[in-house]
Amino acid sequence: MASIKLAHVTKAFGAKAAVNDISLDVSDGEFLVLLGPSGCGKSTLLRMLAGLEKVSSGEIHLDQRRVDTLPPSARDMAFVFQSYALYPHMTVRRNITFPLIMRQFRWWFHLPLLGGWAKRRIERSPAVRDLVERTARTLALTEMLDRHPRTLSGGQRQRVALGRAMVRQPEVFLMDEPLSNLDAKLRTAMRAEIIKLHREVGGTFVYVTHDQIEAMTMGTRIALMRDGVVQQFGAPREIYANPANAYVARFIGTPPMNLLEARIAPDGMVQVGPLALPLPVQLAGIAAQPALLGVRPSALTLARHATDATLSGQVVLVEHIGAESIISIKLADARTAHRDEGAAPDEIMVAEPGYSALRAGDPVRIGLDLRDAVLFAPDGSQRLTARPAASLAVAA
Structure with a gap:
């Protein structure tokens, strides 16, 4: 687990500040929801946490370590994308195993025969197989390990994306509107699964959504954003009962x-x-x-x-x-x-x-x-x- 500290974080695109002077403290094991309408800067803030966007000014700390100057691979954060971002030519097993293969990546992995042999060797190693199969059991994917993403439903693909993040055993899980492509009934089911996952894994989660029902049911704390500025930061009940301004209230x-x-x-x-x-x-x-x-x-x-x-x-x-x-x-x-x-x-x-x-x-x-x-x-x-x-x- 890890705490996150954002200190006066700003991201500007030209003269426009997409994220404007945001400071937040997220404790170990929290489920923080970044909530707001489209264009409010919540996904940009998440991408800065992941290292996919550079910070214009301010600092990001993971525990006591400053990470905003580090590449994404050095931050120990797993990112779950809105579009699943699965490899269509790989089986579910290989999709989940892929981050573990990349941890041991060498330049010669690109060579067709030698690289293929090395990847299969990693995939079949007892430690990796055990971790992948435990992750699959947690997400009810055991019977789908040898299938390809095109044969899965939206909810199953999203579980594979979660599994690929889980198998890395990161300090922080970052999720960018992972349920927005699902129908209403499936969203409700996946919402419950992510809450259960947070409880079982015990990591720090940062979750982006525009859906206030998701925010209220999933988050331990919510940062409600508008035009790149946090309007209120607090527990769901506190924000509902004591809104800081009329925008939050509505x-x-x-x-x-x-x-x-x-x-x-x-x-x-x-x-x-x-x-x-x-x-x-x-x-x-x-x-x-x-x-x-x-x-x-x-x-x-x-x-x-x-x-x-x-x-x-x-x-x-x-x-x-x-x-x-x-x-x-x-x-x-x-x-x-x-x-x-x-x-x-x-x-x-x-x-x-x-x-x-x-x-x-x-x-x-x-x-x-x-x-x-x-x-x-x-x-x-x-x-x-x-x-x-x-x-x-x-x-x-």
């Missing part, structure tokens, strides 16, 4: 958090449209000011009849997804502040258990439960927190 959670324009009053109430509600204990003491109120869809309730403690709206869309229904509602008397692409203005989402009988066009009233609500600055750049003397601070 990115983590399915469906995403609703953001409503609000105003904190001097009397400790929060005004949302015509509705005035008392702030919960964790938010009491924040100074009077405009703000964004963040409320998860599961914290909203629907009613057909008007009350003093509800907002009015009209159903736009109802999505039935089995255990719950996701209902999109156009607000009539309050404004939303969703700044991400694709979010309809003044629409909120409500998650209701079971099968909803509502239909598009139905008028509804929405009640807000603020027990787990969060408040952000009006521009969404930081979370507002209550501190002694009613001070405002950016959440860590």
Whole structure:
């Protein structure tokens, strides 16, 4: 196992910084997930860890050893690619064995007869055969060792790619969106296998994905990135419950958090449209000011009849997804502040258990439960927190 330390790591392509001044500490045996949308710099950061991209500035340390100046072969890291990157002319056994052959590579391995004999000798040695077969058993590949990649399914090919990484027994496993080419059911199964692999192998994993469900279920900690900058670094539950800014709040959670324009009053109430509600204990003491109120869809309730403690709206869309229904509602008397692409203005989402009988066009009233609500600055750049003397601070 190994710890990883990134100190002010930057990668620039011309005038554009793909990764901008990132500092992270990853402990031995952690499962770190680099999460973010396409183009945020997460794969570039992973490739810098592997040595496939040069660092423009900053340092990368593996345990106490600086590695950003070393070639990939000297870093003791195994890389699992998105596209599997298997050798189609080799059997599964030879694909898994290949890193062990390359450890003993000599120039004359290129000679057809002599090189072929040397590679077979390594492959058939007791130590290598035992390691390959143990790895195959772990990944349920024993019956496929003599098959070629073209005869395997996507999930089986991904297991071969994992086996090729495992057999090296590296200090760090690096994975670049390894499940993105699989269908939804297979992704779920492979997700469980990788979690199990991490538990059994005990190594340090760095995993890149744009899928927040993968990040929340697999990672011990998540680094959520945007435009080359880490927006928040922490445990999945911490990021979900205490998002550092509005971007994090909207990115983590399915469906995403609703953001409503609000105003904190001097009397400790929060005004949302015509509705005035008392702030919960964790938010009491924040100074009077405009703000964004963040409320998860599961914290909203629907009613057909008007009350003093509800907002009015009209159903736009109802999505039935089995255990719950996701209902999109156009607000009539309050404004939303969703700044991400694709979010309809003044629409909120409500998650209701079971099968909803509502239909598009139905008028509804929405009640807000603020027990787990969060408040952000009006521009969404930081979370507002209550501190002694009613001070405002950016959440860590």
